[in-house]
Amino acid sequence: xxxxxxxxxxxxPGQTGPRNYGQHRKANAGNRKFIAAGAVIALAALAIVVVAxxxxxVYYLTIAEFHGKQASLAGDKEVRLAGKVxxxxxxxxxxxxxxxxxxxxKVDATQTMKVVYNKIVPxxxxxxxxxxxxxxxxxxxxxxNEMLAKCPSKYSSTAESN
Amino acid sequence: MNQIGYVALLVGAVMxxxxxxALSVGAxxxxxELIKSGRTAAWSVVGLVSLGVICVQYALLxxxxxxxxxxxxxSREMEWWYKVGAxxxxxxxxxxxxxxxxxxxxAFLLVQTxxxxxxxxxxxxxxxxxxxxxxxxxxxxxxxxxxxxxxxVPADGKGLNPLLQNPGMMIHPPVLYMGYVSTIAAxxxxxxxxxxxxxxxxxxxxxxxxxxxxxxxxxxxxxxGGQWAYVTLGWGGYWAWDPVxxxxxxxxxxxxxxxxxxxxxxxxxxxxxxxxxxAIIAYALSLFGTFLTRSGVLSSVHAFGESTLGPYFMVWIxxxxxxxxxxxxxxxxxxxxxxxxxxLISRETSFLLNNILFFLAVIFMLWGTLSPLVSQITxxxxxxxxxxxxxxxxxxxLMAIVFLMGIGPLIAWRRATLxxxxxxxxxxxxxAFAGSAILYGLxxxxxxxxxxxxxxxxxxxxxxxxxxxxxxxxxxxxxxxxLPAVSxxxxxxxxxxxxxxxxxxxxxxxxxxxxxxxxxxxxIQVGDTRYSIDETRGVTANIGETMVIKGFHEYKITxxxxxxxxxxxKMRFQAHMSVLKDGKPxxxxxxxxxLYTASQxxxxxxxxxxxxxxxxxxxxxxxxIDTRRDASGNPILTDGKPVITGAAFQLWVxxxxxxxxxGLLVTIIGLxxxxxxxxxxxxxxxxxxxxxxxxxxxxxxx
Numbered sequence: 098x099x100x101x102x103x104x105x106x107x108x109x110p111g112q113t114g115p116r117n118y119g120q121h122r123k124a125n126a127g128n129r130k131f132i133a134a135g136a137v138i139a140l141a142a143l144a145i146v147v148v149a150x151x152x153x154x155v156y157y158l159t160i161a162e163f164h165g166k167q168a169s170l171a172g173d174k175e176v177r178l179a180g181k182v183x184x185x186x187x188x189x190x191x192x193x194x195x196x197x198x199x200x201x202x203k204v205d206a207t208q209t210m211k212v213v214y215n216k217i218v219p220x221x222x223x224x225x226x227x228x229x230x231x232x233x234x235x236x237x238x239x240x241x242n243e244m245l246a247k248c249p250s251k252y253s254s255t256a257e258s259n
Numbered sequence: 260m261n262q263i264g265y266v267a268l269l270v271g272a273v274m275x276x277x278x279x280x281a282l283s284v285g286a287x288x289x290x291x292e293l294i295k296s297g298r299t300a301a302w303s304v305v306g307l308v309s310l311g312v313i314c315v316q317y318a319l320l321x322x323x324x325x326x327x328x329x330x331x332x333x334s335r336e337m338e339w340w341y342k343v344g345a346x347x348x349x350x351x352x353x354x355x356x357x358x359x360x361x362x363x364x365x366a367f368l369l370v371q372t373x374x375x376x377x378x379x380x381x382x383x384x385x386x387x388x389x390x391x392x393x394x395x396x397x398x399x400x401x402x403x404x405x406x407x408x409x410x411x412v413p414a415d416g417k418g419l420n421p422l423l424q425n426p427g428m429m430i431h432p433p434v435l436y437m438g439y440v441s442t443i444a445a446x447x448x449x450x451x452x453x454x455x456x457x458x459x460x461x462x463x464x465x466x467x468x469x470x471x472x473x474x475x476x477x478x479x480x481x482x483x484g485g486q487w488a489y490v491t492l493g494w495g496g497y498w499a500w501d502p503v504x505x506x507x508x509x510x511x512x513x514x515x516x517x518x519x520x521x522x523x524x525x526x527x528x529x530x531x532x533x534x535x536x537x538a539i540i541a542y543a544l545s546l547f548g549t550f551l552t553r554s555g556v557l558s559s560v561h562a563f564g565e566s567t568l569g570p571y572f573m574v575w576i577x578x579x580x581x582x583x584x585x586x587x588x589x590x591x592x593x594x595x596x597x598x599x600x601x602x603l604i605s606r607e608t609s610f611l612l613n614n615i616l617f618f619l620a621v622i623f624m625l626w627g628t629l630s631p632l633v634s635q636i637t638x639x640x641x642x643x644x645x646x647x648x649x650x651x652x653x654x655x656x657l658m659a660i661v662f663l664m665g666i667g668p669l670i671a672w673r674r675a676t677l678x679x680x681x682x683x684x685x686x687x688x689x690x691a692f693a694g695s696a697i698l699y700g701l702x703x704x705x706x707x708x709x710x711x712x713x714x715x716x717x718x719x720x721x722x723x724x725x726x727x728x729x730x731x732x733x734x735x736x737x738x739x740x741x742l743p744a745v746s747x748x749x750x751x752x753x754x755x756x757x758x759x760x761x762x763x764x765x766x767x768x769x770x771x772x773x774x775x776x777x778x779x780x781x782x783i784q785v786g787d788t789r790y791s792i793d794e795t796r797g798v799t800a801n802i803g804e805t806m807v808i809k810g811f812h813e814y815k816i817t818x819x820x821x822x823x824x825x826x827x828x829k830m831r832f833q834a835h836m837s838v839l840k841d842g843k844p845x846x847x848x849x850x851x852x853x854l855y856t857a858s859q860x861x862x863x864x865x866x867x868x869x870x871x872x873x874x875x876x877x878x879x880x881x882x883x884i885d886t887r888r889d890a891s892g893n894p895i896l897t898d899g900k901p902v903i904t905g906a907a908f909q910l911w912v913x914x915x916x917x918x919x920x921x922g923l924l925v926t927i928i929g930l931x932x933x934x935x936x937x938x939x940x941x942x943x944x945x946x947x948x949x950x951x952x953x954x955x956x957x958x959x960x961x
Contacts, residue, residue: 130603142619146626149651150644157631157641177643194799194883194907217797217880217909220422220493220861231645243645 155231160202160210163234177231178239182246183209184224200228200239212239222246261326264314265406268355268396271307274300275393279386286382286455294382301369301389308362308392312346312355315405319345324416327407328352334418336828341424347432348419350553350568351407354399356433357549360440361391368444377461383451384444391443394575402571421829421855421862427487435480435507439545441473442510442538445517446583449538453586458593463521463534470518471934473541475927477511482768482923493863493878495779495792495911500649505624506548512624513541516617522754523610527672528597532587533614535594539583544621546576551628602674609667616660623652658714661769664762665718668725668755687720708777715770722763726756753932760929767922771915780810780912797883797907804905810873810912815839816848821884821903829862830854834879834906838868850908852881874913883907 157177158166180200187198195213202208212230222228222244232241278300285293315328319342324330332348347356365388372381399405419428448466452458484507485497498504517537520530550572587594600607626633627644634642669683694716695709703709726748733744749756781792784807790798800806805817816838824831836848851864861881868875886901895902 131600134603138615138619142622145652145655146623149648150630152651153645153648154630154642155645157643189882191885194797196882217494217907218882220863220881222882223859223861 157229159204160200161205161208163210164208173233175231175233177229178210178212178241179203179227179229180210182222182224182226182228187222187224200230203227210239211237212241214241214244216242216244218244219246260314260317261323261406261408264311264318265400265404267307267314268311268358268400268406271304271311271358272393272396272400274304274307275389275396278304278389279393282382282386282389286379286386297382297389298369298385301365301385304389304392305362305366305369308358308396312359315346315352315355316343319343322416324414325409325412326405327409328405330409330413330416332416332419334416337418337424340429341419344423344429345419347436348423348428351399351403351405353432353436354395354403355405356436357440358392358395358399360433360436361388361395361443364388364440364444365392368447371465375465377457379455379457380448380451380462380465383454384447386454387443387447387450391440398568398571402568417858418855421853421858421860422491425487425491427483427491431480431483431487434476434483438473438476438478438480439510439548441469441476442514442541442545444469445473445514446538446542446579449535450583450586453535453583453590456590456593458531458590460524460528460531463524466538467521467525468934470514470521471930474511474514474518475930477507477514478926479923481508481511482919486919489916490865490867491863493865493880493909495781495876495878495909495913500627500646502628503548503552505628505649506544506551509621509624510541510544510548512617512621513537513544516614517541519610520614523607527607529600529607530611530614531594531596532591535587536584537614539580539587540621543576543580543583546572546579550576604670604675604677604680606667606670606672606675609663609670613660613663613667616656616663620653620656620660623656624649627652657769658711661718661766662714664765665714665721668759668762669721684721686724687717690720691717705777708773711773711777712770715766715773719763719766722759722766725759729756749932753935757929757931757933760932761926762929764922764924764926764929767925768919771919771922774915775913778810778914780808783808783910792909792911797880797909799883799885799905799907801885801905802903806908806910808875808910808912810875810914812841812870812873814875814912815842816877816910818905818908819847821879821906823900823903825900827856829856832879832881832884832903832906836877838875848875848877850877850879852879852884852906854881869917871917872914874916875910876913877908877910879906879908 155175155177157179160178160180163176163178178200181203183199183201187196189196195215196218197211197213199209200212201210212228212232214230223246227247229245230239230241231243232239234240278297281293281297281300284290285295285297317323318326318329319333320339322329322333322335322342328349328351329345332345332352333342337345346352365385368384368388372384375381445466448462448469452462484504488499489495489497517534520534520537523530524534550569553568553572600611602608627648631641631643634640665687666680666684669680671679691713695713698709698712726745729748730741730744733748734741737743737747783790783792783798785798785800785804792798798806800818802818802820805815808814808816816836819835819837822833822835824833831851831853833851834849836850838845838848845868848866848868850866853862853864854860855862863878863880865876865878867877884906885904887895887904
């Protein structure tokens with residue numbers, strides 16, 4: 098979890114040079130200043146990453162993986178789920194305007210999840226689109242508040258080639 | 260024609276490989292004949308790739324659906340320019356575009372290296388380029404094939420994704436690819452220095468123009484990408500920290516760092532190892548960006564479908580890194596700095612800090628972008644970071660960079676004192692303070708925002724002061740005339756005054772980013788209810804209802820009607836909305852939503868009313884158009900058409916957006932000033948001829 102490990106090293110490019118003996122002490126004192134400055138920067142960077150990671154990292158799971166771990170993930174914890182829209186499952190509540198659909202695992206189509214999305218879907222959202230939704234799971238329904246949708250892969254087309 | 264194209268690309272790949280071998284052997288063993296033949300082979304690659312591209316374009320323009328690629332990305336009724344652009348609308352063709360741009364860069368480099376001094380660098384630069392064409396040509400002919408035939412020729416193609424049928428498609432990908440590809444040129448010079456052992460500053464001097472070319476195109480590419488997203492996607496923003504967007508900005512960061520540290524090497528002979536590293540990393544990151552869009556390893560809206568290309572790219576990036584850093588490691592003893600860093604406060608350290616900051620930004624972004632992969636390997640569970648991570652990590656670094664932009668150019672070389680600094684900075688600092696006091700007085704309470712604007716004011720003032728002092732001094736020589744004073748000032752040190760203008764342009768863009776992030780208005784009132792767009796499914800308005808949004812101006816928007824217009828190609832829902840701006844009627848707003856019949860693809864047509872102070876941004880998603888329905892929920896048709904009763908809208912007020920174009924313009928003008936070739940006076944030409952190799956004496960102003 099420490100992305101900044103390599104940094105201190107990188108922060109001191111090309112500053113060593115041939116030194117002659119008499120300058121040694123002075124050079125050392127100069128170097129110490131640079132090392133101290135580098136250390137401060139490295140620590141600050143590390144702190145920034147750690148703080149930022151805490152607030153924004155979420156599990157990313159396929160639907161099959163999610164069902165495997167369901168017990169530990171239900172409740173308030175935010176998760177990201179990847180799947181595919183089951184054709185014909187997109188429904189829209191005329192009153193609340195909520196969009197709901199069934200998402201299936203990309204590999205195992207028997208593993209599905211009911212997803213309710215409370216915002217405007219992107220244009221790329223349609224039957225068979227690959228979706229990544231962020232939200233929480235309660236009572237058998239996944240309530241998403243972020244959605245990423247990608248058009249069905251161009252290579253799944255029926256057009257055969259040799 | 261298709262056969263010709265396919266063979267041309269295959270032969271191109273073979274010739275590239277030959278050129279790599281011939282030039283390398285020729286350079287190591289000093290066989291001028293072999294080098295000559297390698298260069299001829301490289302020229303043939305330029306021709307062969309062009310021929311391949313002409314064949315693909317011919318197939319696209321004549322709607323030759325015997326090619327699978329043409330079926331996938333094109334269709335008969337598409338406009339001819341989108342047929343041209345369809346070449347980079349899919350996986351295979353975009354690799355061909357890479358190859359084409361690479362070949363074009365190689366042609367320029369072949370000309371540049373014809374009589375280039377020092378001689379020993381020349382063959383290795385072409386080696387770097389033709390190894391690139393070899394890789395990309397193999398990718399788009401052998402691994403995936405742009406000329407793959409169809410068994411049964413269909414009557415029509417599927418057409419380019421409607422989201423891509425936009426003027427942005429014609430400009431953004433080629434420009435961004437040009438930015439990516441030209442990083443190979445800079446890498447090529449660095450690689451040449453390492454391979455040939457000519458490790459003096461000549462590679463940096465020769466690569467400078469390419470680093471700048473790369474910088475211009477990466478800047479334009481990212482800017483236009485954001486602009487395209489803003490005007491088409493309908494979510495009101497321009498940057499979403501998507502992995503592919505991050506991959507496009509990372510080479511820009513590294514390239515900007517290289518641009519600056521290269522100046523130090525030219526002027527003071529320092530940062531040699533660092534510059535070579537940056538050149539290698541910039542190329543690797545450009546490849547990485549191309550890889551990310553193709554591998555399917557990360558989820559991104561911009562990605563192509565999953566494909567088999569991923570592993571090849573990983574191996575190629577690995578090879579570039581191993582060869583690059585391997586050579587660098589071997590040459591380490593020969594890469595001693597000519598000078599040492601003197602004082603903690605000096606121009607050199609400000610450049611060092613600039614580099615550290617850009618590098619940090621890239622580390623932060625790489626970490627965030629790659630964290631799913633890292634966490635999967637280390638813990639077995641994939642973890643992603645949300646957009647907030649990038650804002651929290653990169654934004655402070657960017658603000659620090661803008662601050663440094665203000666300080667850097669005024670600090671003396673080698674060693675500066677705190678007293679001299681405070682003398683230079685009390686005016687900008689007090690301007691920044693006054694500016695933030697005014698913002699506070701106007702009711703702004705956002706601490707980050709105030710700090711951000713204070714920094715931009717500080718930096719803009721230092722640039723202004725620098726020009727002001729220079730012009731004042733020059734006026735004494737131009738009898739008080741201002742314009743001649745400006746021109747003579749700029750002419751005396753183009754890199755410096757051009758560079759300062761670039762800084763000013765970037766500051767302007769930063770102001771727009773800050774303003775449009777902090778002051779974006781998303782609160783809409785309908786009747787007595789207030790909604791926040793960012794937390795809802797858009798705001799529903801029925802025909803005749805009025806929405807109110809209040810930025811600097813107040814807009815009262817009434818939904819007059821929504822027409823459904825059906826054509827064989829698509830169904831278009833066109834909204835007509837009258838608007839009162841501060842009570843005065845304006846031209847009506849016209850957002851629309853489309854549904855393409857064949858692909859069932861939705862397309863939001865965003866409407867933006869541009870104003871110097873703020874953009875009024877409105878989109879009407881297809882999903883939320885209300886039609887009259889019967890009890891069981893089926894639409895009631897009148898004259899065969901659905902009756903539209905209302906729709907949900909997303910609207911925002913985005914302050915100052917228009918000024919980003921000014922920022923871009925200033926940046927580009929500054930850059931042109933900085934790189935415009937000097938008409939070399941006769942005595943200088945003579946001096947150039949007489950120059951002892953290895954002694955760089957030409958002054959480089961910063």
